[in-house]
Amino acid sequence: MITQEKYRSKAKKLLAEGSVKMVIGYSPGSTPDRRRPVFIRSFDEADQLVLDSNCIANLSGYLVSEGLLSDEKHVAIFLRPDGIRSINILAAESQLNVDQIIIFGFDTNGNEVRALTGEHAGEFSEFIGSIKEHPPEKSRDPLLYQIEQMNPQERFAFWKDEFSRCIKCYACRQACPMCYCRRCIVDSNQPQWINTSSHTLGNFEWNVVRAFHLAGRCVGCGNCDRACPVNIPLRLINSRMAEEVLDSFDHFAGLNPAQEPVLASFKKDDSETFIL
Amino acid sequence: MTRCLFSNKLENCVTLWRSAGYSVIGPVRKDATSSYAAVEHAADFDLGMVLPDRSIKELFFPQTEPMLHYTIKQQAINTEEFTPPAGKRIIFGVRPCDASGLSIDDPLFGWDYKDEYWFQRRNESVIVTIACTKADDFCLCTSLKLAPDSTNGSDILLRPLENNNGWQVEELTERGREAFSAIAELLQEASEPTAPLAVVPEMFNLDTCVAWLQNPENFESKFWKDISMRCIGCGSCTYLCPTCHCFDIQDEGDTYSGIRRKNWDSCSFALFTMHTSGHNPRSTQSARWRQRIMHKFNYFPGKFSVNSCSGCGRCTRQCPVDMGITETLQKISTLHP
Amino acid sequence: MSELFEPKIIAFVCTYCTYAGADLAGTSRLKYAPNVRIIRLPCTGRISPMFILKALQKGADGVLVSGCHPGDCHFTHGNYHARRRWMVFRSLLDFMGIQPERVIFSWISAAEGGKFADLINTVTEDIRKLGPFDQYKELIRETEAPATL
Ligand code: SF4
Ligand code: SF4
Numbered sequence: 235m236i237t238q239e240k241y242r243s244k245a246k247k248l249l250a251e252g253s254v255k256m257v258i259g260y261s262p263g264s265t266p267d268r269r270r271p272v273f274i275r276s277f278d279e280a281d282q283l284v285l286d287s288n289c290i291a292n293l294s295g296y297l298v299s300e301g302l303l304s305d306e307k308h309v310a311i312f313l314r315p316d317g318i319r320s321i322n323i324l325a326a327e328s329q330l331n332v333d334q335i336i337i338f339g340f341d342t343n344g345n346e347v348r349a350l351t352g353e354h355a356g357e358f359s360e361f362i363g364s365i366k367e368h369p370p371e372k373s374r375d376p377l378l379y380q381i382e383q384m385n386p387q388e389r390f391a392f393w394k395d396e397f398s399r400c401i402k403c404y405a406c407r408q409a410c411p412m413c414y415c416r417r418c419i420v421d422s423n424q425p426q427w428i429n430t431s432s433h434t435l436g437n438f439e440w441n442v443v444r445a446f447h448l449a450g451r452c453v454g455c456g457n458c459d460r461a462c463p464v465n466i467p468l469r470l471i472n473s474r475m476a477e478e479v480l481d482s483f484d485h486f487a488g489l490n491p492a493q494e495p496v497l498a499s500f501k502k503d504d505s506e507t508f509i510l
Numbered sequence: 511m512t513r514c515l516f517s518n519k520l521e522n523c524v525t526l527w528r529s530a531g532y533s534v535i536g537p538v539r540k541d542a543t544s545s546y547a548a549v550e551h552a553a554d555f556d557l558g559m560v561l562p563d564r565s566i567k568e569l570f571f572p573q574t575e576p577m578l579h580y581t582i583k584q585q586a587i588n589t590e591e592f593t594p595p596a597g598k599r600i601i602f603g604v605r606p607c608d609a610s611g612l613s614i615d616d617p618l619f620g621w622d623y624k625d626e627y628w629f630q631r632r633n634e635s636v637i638v639t640i641a642c643t644k645a646d647d648f649c650l651c652t653s654l655k656l657a658p659d660s661t662n663g664s665d666i667l668l669r670p671l672e673n674n675n676g677w678q679v680e681e682l683t684e685r686g687r688e689a690f691s692a693i694a695e696l697l698q699e700a701s702e703p704t705a706p707l708a709v710v711p712e713m714f715n716l717d718t719c720v721a722w723l724q725n726p727e728n729f730e731s732k733f734w735k736d737i738s739m740r741c742i743g744c745g746s747c748t749y750l751c752p753t754c755h756c757f758d759i760q761d762e763g764d765t766y767s768g769i770r771r772k773n774w775d776s777c778s779f780a781l782f783t784m785h786t787s788g789h790n791p792r793s794t795q796s797a798r799w800r801q802r803i804m805h806k807f808n809y810f811p812g813k814f815s816v817n818s819c820s821g822c823g824r825c826t827r828q829c830p831v832d833m834g835i836t837e838t839l840q841k842i843s844t845l846h847p
Numbered sequence: 848m849s850e851l852f853e854p855k856i857i858a859f860v861c862t863y864c865t866y867a868g869a870d871l872a873g874t875s876r877l878k879y880a881p882n883v884r885i886i887r888l889p890c891t892g893r894i895s896p897m898f899i900l901k902a903l904q905k906g907a908d909g910v911l912v913s914g915c916h917p918g919d920c921h922f923t924h925g926n927y928h929a930r931r932r933w934m935v936f937r938s939l940l941d942f943m944g945i946q947p948e949r950v951i952f953s954w955i956s957a958a959e960g961g962k963f964a965d966l967i968n969t970v971t972e973d974i975r976k977l978g979p980f981d982q983y984k985e986l987i988r989e990t991e992a993p994a995t996l
């Protein structure tokens with residue numbers, strides 16, 4: 235409540251003095267525990283803003299909507315730590331200018347909401363670094379251990395079963411702040427690398443490509459997992475990939491706006507034990 | 511006294527139907543999702559859910575379906591058509607909104623060209639609907655002038671008994687009668703009262719909305735932009751919708767052989783209207799959302815005299831950003847026509 | 848004796864090193880298993896994971912990816928980039944249940960005709976032991992089958 239009031243007044247102040255053109259936040263949804271993204275443009279509208287532990291969605295994807303930032307005006311946005319990491323990646327990949335973004339940072343613990351200190355992406359780097367060093371006590375998904383215990387055939391069968399339900403709506407892609415490509419690889423058909431149809435093969439290929447494109451970029455916000463209408467556990471693949479880049483290249487996605495993208499950089503002494 | 515089917519006979523029904531040559535399909539929960547799927551035993555049904563996550567349309571209009579196989583050898587082109595799978599089937603435990611969805615799409619799939627993939631399945635399927643005794647916050651059949659016991663699209667309507675131990679049987683079509691004659695010995699005359707139907711509050715006045723949509727001035731209204739700013743264009747509303755029927759034809763293969771397939775498509779996608787030139791006449795998400803609403807409540811009824819929405823609420827239930835038909839029409843109903 | 852399974856293997860190689868190595872193997876008249884179809888690309892940096900997926904989609908039982916040794920890239924560091932990508936892609940495939948033995952990576956220089964011939968032989972034998980990639984082929988067959996419901 236206190237945090238909500240704090241940010242509401244801050245939103246009002248920024249909008250009234252014209253220092254931001256919009257505040258992207260959360261408003262009440264169609265049921266008591268749903269929150270919906272809202273775009274506040276004036277002082278009066280700011281009372282629609284709510285902030286509580288139901289505000290889960292990572293809103294940073296809206297920042298790269300076509301034309302939003304091209305007038306070089308400022309936009310304020312409510313972000314959890316993972317959202318701030320997304321902004322850092324978007325900046326590192328030249329998709330936005332962090333100077334235009336005022337961050338209303340928050341985090342939750344149970345039902346408690348607390349504000350994060352800082353306003354611009356760069357000011358959170360130390361905080362994000364501490365998340366890398368001391369990951370929160372969220373235990374690793376038990377399913378991950380189970381999958382690792384399986385032999386390759388069992389693993390293949392596990393994913394085949396999961397992907398057989400995929401309807402290729404691409405909600406996972408649309409919901410992901412990192413999936414900003416104007417033309418996704420699955421939408422280009424000259425050449426057509428992977429099947430567009432949603433038979434299990436096409437679904438498998440799609441999910442492999444998606445996971446690969448997000449390796450080292452995914453911040454684990456869970457937008458994709460929550461958006462999937464057939465509840466495929468996409469989080470498992472994403473977190474496996476995040477572990478991989480951390481273990482192999484000490485890369486924690488979204489540390490700061492200047493971080494080099496992990497798959498667009500290299501070290502001469504990168505591990506290559508698997509290469510014959 | 512009315513004819514009733516008691517739940518303890520359901521397993522026998524499934525057996526009888528199967529031995530009479532029907533495959534049996536019904537609401538099933540598997541992994542993390544629920545859908546209408548084939549069963550071998552009555553115990554596989556999950557009849558307790560409000561409605562399955564996935565709509566019934568995929569049993570008639572699958573997400574991907576092969577149409578023809580081609581081979582090209584020197585100058586000769588050979589094609590071989592796929593036909594939809596044949597065989598009678600009983601779809602048990604359908605929700606009235608899903609059944610209505612099928613009847614809404616019938617005229618569409620038959621108006622100019624008779625889509626055999628749809629109609630062969632339609633003609634071979636018996637829709638056994640169970641009236642709803644429970645609803646959730648998203649159900650909106652009543653707002654669409656339908657009801658928890660609508661019979662549109664159904665061959666049989668079952669009304670749950672008060673004790674939750676069976677259903678009163680209403681035979682609606684010849685196809686339904688035939689399917690139930692196979693299990694006649696299991697039906698009993700009884701005078702048990704039926705359970706009260708689910709209460710689904712009306713959330714907007716449909717006529718007011720339709721009038722607003724029909725006014726050409728509102729096509730360019732600012733309303734569209736405001737209501738759909740947060741839409742991320744994921745299309746899951748259209749893919750889960752029992753009445754959305756758009757598809758795309760894709761050739762998968764190469765110069766020598768391949769398969770032509772019919773795949774779901776959605777007006778929520780930017781690619782849906784993208785021209786080869788790169789020009790996109792529906793270039794913004796708000797124009798796409800407008801299309802979805804206009805198509806369902808203006809263009810479609812203009813052509814087929816029925817709204818292309820049966821009030822299942824899946825669009826809102828599933829939307830990652832909490833949009834949906836309900837919110838939009840609720841807001842439209844408060845605007846001046 | 849039952850007929851020996853002949854695996855179909857696709858090799859994506861860079862033109863400056865491994866392709867030249869293969870050439871050398873040929874001109875040196877070294878014998879190696881005929882199971883590999885070679886596809887030549889300008890650099891390992893150009894070998895997209897899409898190629899590997901495509902090969903599997905078209906029914907390959909195994910894929911070999913090979914280029915210049917680190918430090919020898921004709922374009923200075925294409926292979927360094929590729930190495931990172933493979934590392935990640937390989938672990939992704941592993942997590943998805945595609946045995947790492949089916950997708951092999953190697954460095955072979957223009958001078959290593961012998962290594963090329965040996966590698967092709969080993970890889971062919973290894974994949975022959977694994978057998979055809981039935982699980983993947985089943986997915987492919989499914990795409991050619993009529994709808995089931
Ligand atoms: S892949 Fe999923 S979890 Fe990762 S950043 Fe994208 S939406 Fe978030
Ligand atoms: S959101 Fe789920 S069903 Fe849709 S394309 Fe992604 S994985 Fe498939």
Ligand code: SF4
Nearest residue numbers: 741742744745747829
């Ligand atoms: S309304 Fe919701 S479900 Fe439909 S396309 Fe937009 S974001 Fe997706």
Ligand code: SF4
Nearest residue numbers: 754755756777802805
């Ligand atoms: S609303 Fe859109 S996807 Fe649905 S039937 Fe109409 S045009 Fe097609």
